[in-house]
Amino acid sequence: xxxxxxxxxxxxxxxxxxxxxxxxxxxxxxxxxxxxxxxxxxxxxxxxxxxxxxxxxxxxxxxxxxxxxxxxxxxxxxxxxxxxxxxxxxxxxxxxxxxxxxxxxxxxxxxxxxxxxxxxxxxxxxxxxxxxxxxxxxxxxxxxxxxxxxxxxxxxxxxxxxxxxxxxxxxxxxxxxxxxxxxxxxxxxxxxxxxxxxxxxx
Numbered sequence: 001x002x003x004x005x006x007x008x009x010x011x012x013x014x015x016x017x018x019x020x021x022x023x024x025x026x027x028x029x030x031x032x033x034x035x036x037x038x039x040x041x042x043x044x045x046x047x048x049x050x051x052x053x054x055x056x057x058x059x060x061x062x063x064x065x066x067x068x069x070x071x072x073x074x075x076x077x078x079x080x081x082x083x084x085x086x087x088x089x090x091x092x093x094x095x096x097x098x099x100x101x102x103x104x105x106x107x108x109x110x111x112x113x114x115x116x117x118x119x120x121x122x123x124x125x126x127x128x129x130x131x132x133x134x135x136x137x138x139x140x141x142x143x144x145x146x147x148x149x150x151x152x153x154x155x156x157x158x159x160x161x162x163x164x165x166x167x168x169x170x171x172x173x174x175x176x177x178x179x180x181x182x183x184x185x186x187x188x189x190x191x192x193x194x195x196x197x198x199x200x201x202x
Contacts, residue, residue, distance in 0.1 A: 010138070010185060012044040012070075014107035016122040017054040018115035019082075027114050028057045030144035030178070034113060035061025037178040042067075046106045048099065049073030049091075051084040054113050059084055072102050100125065109138040109185045114147045130171045138188035139172040140181045148174065167191035 017031060031054040038045055045062045048055055049071025059069045063086060071090045073083060078092050093099050100122060104110075112123040129135055141148050152174060158164045170191035175181035 010043060010108045012046055012106055012108050013038055013182075013185075014103045014110045014126075015045060015047045015058055015113060016110070016115060016119045017047070017058060017113035018119055019048070019050050019053040019055045020116070021053050023053065023114075026145065027054060027147075030054070030142060031057035031113055032061040034058055034111065034142065034178040034181075035067070036065055037182055038062055039065030039067030041182065043182075044068045044070065046070040046072065046103050048077075048103070049084055049087070050077065050082055052082060054115065056084060058113065059087065063087075070106060072099050072106075074099050104129070104135070107137065109140065109188075111140045111142055111181065111185070112148075113142050114144060120151075127168075127171050131168050136190050138185040140185050141172055141174040142178070142181055143174045143176050145176070167193050 015034065018027070035045065035058040039062045045059065045067065047059060047069070050056060050073065051059075059071070062069050069084075069087045069089075071084055071087045072093060073090065074093055074095050077083070083090070091102065093102055104126060110123075110126050112119055123139075123141065126139055130137070130139065141152070143149060143152065155164060155169060159166065159169050173181070173184040173188060175184055
């Protein structure tokens with residue numbers, strides 16, 4: 001069944017993304033495009049509360065279009081240099097684990113923009129939580145200009161080798177444009193049966 005057929009609409013989107021300023025300008029364009037698209041659709045952004053890199057860019061784009069942004073930042077990043085100070089709402093939490101859990105609690109869906117280790121860790125963790133039945137929310141990978149093409153190839157290889165079941169691959173969608181990705185999240189159909197590996201464990 002479609003995610004939003006009998007469930008609440010996608011009002012709040014959690015975005016994972018890089019915080020480094022030392023990346024090509026084209027990736028800022030991806031973050032800004034996503035931020036503008038969220039604001040146009042009236043969707044709230046929840047993210048890590050930072051002001052640098054793509055984190056700052058996506059938040060700024062939402063704010064510039066009159067949208068709403070919630071930041072969730074751990075105490076050790078809560079500094080004048082790293083914190084975004086123009087958000088409508090900023091939550092300061094004790095640690096990274098609490099941050100991720102809180103963002104997941106607030107969100108109706110998840111998107112990974114281009115990023116590094118932290119972005120990948122958050123993306124795969126939220127997929128894993130879906131795999132073991134902790135949530136049924138849509139997850140999207142923003143494959144802007146092919147940034148995640150090699151990652152998608154790896155996931156396909158892992159599926160072919162039997163480490164990922166087909167229904168687990170179906171737990172996330174991907175697209176190369178912001179509007180297309182948001183459309184895919186709205187149309188998301190939960191694959192069902194994702195907990196079968198629990199039953200198959202000896």
